[in-house]
Amino acid sequence: PTELLKRVPLFSDLNDRELKQLASSMKERTFDAGQTVTEEGKGGIGFFVIEDGTAQVSIGGKDVRTFGPGDYFGEIGLVADMDRTATIKAQSELRCFGMTSWDFRPLVESNASIAWKMLQVMAQRLKEAEAR
Numbered sequence: 001p002t003e004l005l006k007r008v009p010l011f012s013d014l015n016d017r018e019l020k021q022l023a024s025s026m027k028e029r030t031f032d033a034g035q036t037v038t039e040e041g042k043g044g045i046g047f048f049v050i051e052d053g054t055a056q057v058s059i060g061g062k063d064v065r066t067f068g069p070g071d072y073f074g075e076i077g078l079v080a081d082m083d084r085t086a087t088i089k090a091q092s093e094l095r096c097f098g099m100t101s102w103d104f105r106p107l108v109e110s111n112a113s114i115a116w117k118m119l120q121v122m123a124q125r126l127k128e129a130e131a132r
Contacts, residue, residue: 001097013117026097031090044084047074053094
């Protein structure tokens with residue numbers, strides 16, 4: 001999953017060693033076609049990066065986009081206890097690498113470099129969102 005993580009903006013400033021540490025905390029998950037991966041309004045504790053397959057993303061019952069290899073979701077759930085903002089349902093067999101917040105937190109707490117780099121990316125994303 002290291003190569004997949006390089007594509008995630010939240011982790012874009014991490015070096016190879018840090019990405020490998022993060023990747024070692026991830027577990028492979030497979031969802032069957034038609035299976036709901038996340039449900040809008042429900043609690044979310046996991047972050048996923050799609051390795052293979054496609055998933056439909058819907059908000060308020062309306063399809064808004066399709067995710068495929070390299071796409072990711074749930075990154076905010078790693079750092080904030082928030083309900084899911086979309087429903088994601090596998091369209092085909094969906095193979096992902098996932099991580100829970102309880103796996104992620106100790107990694108960040110014990111590695112200030114990872115925490116600082118992610119904080120900078122999140123601050124930049126907040127600034128861009130506020131400018132819209």
